[in-house]
Amino acid sequence: MEDSPENLIEEEECDSDEKPRYNTPFRSTRLHIQRSNVCSRAYFVVVMVFFHVYILNVIALLLYVHYNNGPGDLVSGDGGSSSGPASDSGASLPHPAPSSRELHEEYSQTFSLPRFEGIRVGHVQQVSLGSDRTHEMKTLSLKPLLFEIPGFLSEEECRVVVQLAQLKGLMDSQAAASSPGQVESNQPLLSLSTEEIFSLLDLNQDGLLQKQEIVSHSRSRDGTWLSPDSLRQILTGLDTCPTGVLTLADFRRVYDPSSRPEKQKKGKTHRQFKQRSKHTWLYQGPGSHHVLYTLRNRVASLTRLPSPLVELSEPLQVICFEHGDFSNAHHDSSPSHPETTCAHTRLAGNLSSLTEVSCRYLTMLFYLSSVEEGGETTFPVADNRTYEEQALVQDGVDLTDTQETCGRGNLRLKPTVGTALLWYNHLSDGRGWMGELDEYSLHGDCPVRRGVKWLANSWINVDPDHLQQERYQRLVAERHRATSGMEEHYRPLSHSDLHQDL
Numbered sequence: 001m002e003d004s005p006e007n008l009i010e011e012e013e014c015d016s017d018e019k020p021r022y023n024t025p026f027r028s029t030r031l032h033i034q035r036s037n038v039c040s041r042a043y044f045v046v047v048m049v050f051f052h053v054y055i056l057n058v059i060a061l062l063l064y065v066h067y068n069n070g071p072g073d074l075v076s077g078d079g080g081s082s083s084g085p086a087s088d089s090g091a092s093l094p095h096p097a098p099s100s101r102e103l104h105e106e107y108s109q110t111f112s113l114p115r116f117e118g119i120r121v122g123h124v125q126q127v128s129l130g131s132d133r134t135h136e137m138k139t140l141s142l143k144p145l146l147f148e149i150p151g152f153l154s155e156e157e158c159r160v161v162v163q164l165a166q167l168k169g170l171m172d173s174q175a176a177a178s179s180p181g182q183v184e185s186n187q188p189l190l191s192l193s194t195e196e197i198f199s200l201l202d203l204n205q206d207g208l209l210q211k212q213e214i215v216s217h218s219r220s221r222d223g224t225w226l227s228p229d230s231l232r233q234i235l236t237g238l239d240t241c242p243t244g245v246l247t248l249a250d251f252r253r254v255y256d257p258s259s260r261p262e263k264q265k266k267g268k269t270h271r272q273f274k275q276r277s278k279h280t281w282l283y284q285g286p287g288s289h290h291v292l293y294t295l296r297n298r299v300a301s302l303t304r305l306p307s308p309l310v311e312l313s314e315p316l317q318v319i320c321f322e323h324g325d326f327s328n329a330h331h332d333s334s335p336s337h338p339e340t341t342c343a344h345t346r347l348a349g350n351l352s353s354l355t356e357v358s359c360r361y362l363t364m365l366f367y368l369s370s371v372e373e374g375g376e377t378t379f380p381v382a383d384n385r386t387y388e389e390q391a392l393v394q395d396g397v398d399l400t401d402t403q404e405t406c407g408r409g410n411l412r413l414k415p416t417v418g419t420a421l422l423w424y425n426h427l428s429d430g431r432g433w434m435g436e437l438d439e440y441s442l443h444g445d446c447p448v449r450r451g452v453k454w455l456a457n458s459w460i461n462v463d464p465d466h467l468q469q470e471r472y473q474r475l476v477a478e479r480h481r482a483t484s485g486m487e488e489h490y491r492p493l494s495h496s497d498l499h500q501d502l
């Protein structure tokens with residue numbers, strides 16, 4: 001009620017002031033500031049100032065965008081998602097020339113994990129596999145982020161990998177089934193002699209067991225053929241060995257197969273992982289077969305992950321699915337809990353009673369053979385609108401049971417020799433490191449109906465705790481140095497121990 005007469009007066013003033021304002025600008029301005037009149041000069045000035053600031057902002061933004069898209073991609077180098085390999089718009093650009101930012105680049109490369117962008121399902125991008133090989137990579141799903149690269153391996157290379165696996169020998173990877181229908185999987189998993197176990201652990205076949213070889217076997221989830229307790233037993237034995245390596249004789253002393261603990265128990269709440277296949281592990285480091293070595297380098301070039309991460313990851317797992325063989329849907333990696341620790345960095349962590357789990361940032365799967373019928377890789381919930389663990393088992397339908405429900409999966413891929421799949425088992429944490437487990441990465445192998453399916457898995461192990469990953473890498477580097485100069489390494493250690501005691 002008070003306002004309306006005031007407004008009227010102001011409006012009147014506005015009109016009536018038009019003429020006198022030229023004569024007494026000062027007075028009228030002050031008057032209008034006080035009343036915040038829409039027609040005042042002060043208001044005009046304020047609007048103009050805002051307008052200019054706005055224009056400047058727009059120009060600054062345009063400049064920022066311009067430099068951000070410029071060659072070198074340096075501005076976005078601090079671990080943002082845009083520093084992923086996909087950011088250079090498909091073209092396989094060479095690495096930016098070294099500059100004053102090199103140090104910073106190196107830093108951010110150590111502490112950030114490049115990640116492809118999917119854009120949309122069906123999107124095709126060119127990727128570089130080193131030595132001027134470029135391939136087409138097609139996005140198959142966004143949840144999980146899954147890509148297909150045809151012709152990643154030649155047929156000849158696939159044949160070599162299969163032969164190497166056969167030479168090494170494959171072992172059953174039957175995992176205990178929880179359903180009462182399958183009794184046969186309760187038989188003892190393996191009956192290997194000590195020599196055989198030694199030979200299987202000896203990845204580079206030099207007749208000695210190095211620590212790294214044992215550590216690379218410490219996978220406690222799927223495909224483990226030595227329990228964590230046995231591995232720990234061997235590791236403790238190795239630590240007491242002054243040479244730092246185990247010969248077969250040492251190994252016999254250290255490892256007692258009769259004391260082999262009963263099969264590992266898994267978490268009570270989780271469904272048992274069921275599978276039937278044969279598998280083996282192939283070492284890919286220096287001195288390994290050149291096809292295996294090249295394969296790993298190709299994985300490193302493609303993913304652009306820091307090379308220590310690729311080098312310290314698990315060996316190549318080769319799996320053979322014969323008629324009727326399958327694996328139920330599962331995750332390759334594990335959600336992180338305070339009470340779990342990554343198997344691969346366990347050395348650098350707390351050895352007390354934590355549960356070991358596999359921590360695998362991404363999976364690269366290589367089809368080493370084509371299958372005549374069946375044997376598809378299924379992603380039951382790929383790009384589903386929502387995901388609920390409870391919805392997986394509903395109305396008597398278990399979507400993880402590939403023997404029964406393979407046909408109902410959202411995405412099924414027929415194995416084609418030489419084709420590679422790449423998917424991320426984890427989301428990004430938003431700061432360039434590995435975040436939560438991507439539940440959508442659930443996948444399994446449908447039963448083979450005709451033919452034999454050979455595939456290989458290359459996993460990149462990353463600890464969600466990047467400090468722990470860092471500690472582990474430093475530890476391995478130290479040990480590496482120690483094996484070349486054992487004496488120098490052990491002396492200072494005992495010295496410091498002595499000082500501690502005194």
Ligand SMILES: *[C@@H]1O[C@H](CO)[C@@H](O)[C@H](O)[C@H]1NC(C)=O
Nearest residue numbers: 339348349350351352353354
């Ligand atoms: C290891 O774990 C125990 C108990 O869980 C804890 O008391 C100890 O501080 C931990 N040590 C390190 C180095 O984290």
Ligand SMILES: *[C@@H]1O[C@H](CO)[C@@H](O)[C@H](O)[C@H]1NC(C)=O
Nearest residue numbers: 381384385386387388391392
């Ligand atoms: C897949 O999405 C549908 C539709 O949102 C939903 O009803 C169903 O429960 C989802 N499946 C799973 C396994 O979450």
